[in-house]
Amino acid sequence: MRIEQKGGAAKMIEIEKLQLYYGEFQALKNIRLSIPERSITAFIGPSGCGKSTLLRTLNRMNDSIPGVRIEGRVELQGKDIYSADTEVESLRKRVGMVFQQPNPFPKSIYDNVAYGPRLHGKLKKADLDELVERSLRAASLWEEVKDNLKKSALGLSGGQQQRLCIARALAVEPEVLLMDESTSALDPISTTKIEELTRELSRSYTIVMVTHNMHQAARISDRTVFFLNGEVVEAADTQMLFSSPVDQRTEDYISGRFG
Ligand SMILES: Nc1ncnc2c1ncn2[C@@H]1O[C@H](COP(=O)(O)OP(=O)(O)OP(=O)(O)O)[C@@H](O)[C@H]1O
Numbered sequence: 679m680r681i682e683q684k685g686g687a688a689k690m691i692e693i694e695k696l697q698l699y700y701g702e703f704q705a706l707k708n709i710r711l712s713i714p715e716r717s718i719t720a721f722i723g724p725s726g727c728g729k730s731t732l733l734r735t736l737n738r739m740n741d742s743i744p745g746v747r748i749e750g751r752v753e754l755q756g757k758d759i760y761s762a763d764t765e766v767e768s769l770r771k772r773v774g775m776v777f778q779q780p781n782p783f784p785k786s787i788y789d790n791v792a793y794g795p796r797l798h799g800k801l802k803k804a805d806l807d808e809l810v811e812r813s814l815r816a817a818s819l820w821e822e823v824k825d826n827l828k829k830s831a832l833g834l835s836g837g838q839q840q841r842l843c844i845a846r847a848l849a850v851e852p853e854v855l856l857m858d859e860s861t862s863a864l865d866p867i868s869t870t871k872i873e874e875l876t877r878e879l880s881r882s883y884t885i886v887m888v889t890h891n892m893h894q895a896a897r898i899s900d901r902t903v904f905f906l907n908g909e910v911v912e913a914a915d916t917q918m919l920f921s922s923p924v925d926q927r928t929e930d931y932i933s934g935r936f937g
């Protein structure tokens with residue numbers, strides 16, 4: 679097993695001896711992994727290997743699933759997010775998430791982006807206006823929607839809706855953005871836009887993405903983690919992992935022999 683750390687990059691997330699059980703079934707086995715800040719880390723591997731489960735542990739989205747048991751540590755900037763004094767709501771403010779299907783609220787474009795800040799008590803109209811614009815600009819959507827902010831978000835195309843969901847996530851000013859197959863429901867042009875946007879965002883945010891598409895991981899991520907049967911087989915700089923994998927199972931997977 680190769681677990682290489684990018685030289686010098688500060689760690690944002692540190693996972694130590696993580697085990698996750700759904701009832702009797704162990705879905706994650708002894709995961710040890712560092713995620714560097716301001717970069718893109720991609721999780722790849724065949725269906726059912728635990729990618730989404732691990733992603734969800736990073737903002738405690740598994741907490742609400744009955745029968746889930748977790749052992750080990752997940753540290754965000756050195757603090758265990760599973761400790762008793764962690765407030766899940768403030769954790770989720772720091773670690774935002776974008777899902778596979780764009781899921782805007784049935785509200786206006788403006789209200790979608792303002793939703794999180796309002797929830798967290800930012801209510802002054804001028805501040806909100808500024809934050810909504812900044813978030814939409816950061817999500818590369820502002821120019822397309824600036825004259826229609828009061829219109830329903832449901833009238834946007836799928837790709838625009840996904841960028842709106844990214845703007846909504848950015849509006850609460852997170853440090854980490856989790857992306858679970860966030861382009862798999864989109865057409866190729868929208869996918870390219872989101873990939874370019876993700877690269878741009880990785881200059882300011884730590885991004886962890888799950889993808890079924892290993893070409894996407896190779897194209898845009900800085901680091902890639904290959905999973906199999908709930909274990910990390912290999913984690914390395916993306917270029918290294920795809921050009922000279924150390925583990926035979928990684929080589930078999932990236933050369934399309936299974937999965
Ligand atoms: N809520 C749940 N209850 C019980 N088992 C679950 C639950 N969610 C996932 N699992 C099981 O845990 C394992 C890992 O699932 P997970 O969704 O994390 O894999 P994945 O690698 O993201 O798969 P995919 O690429 O198909 O989305 C699978 O065997 C799955 O059946």
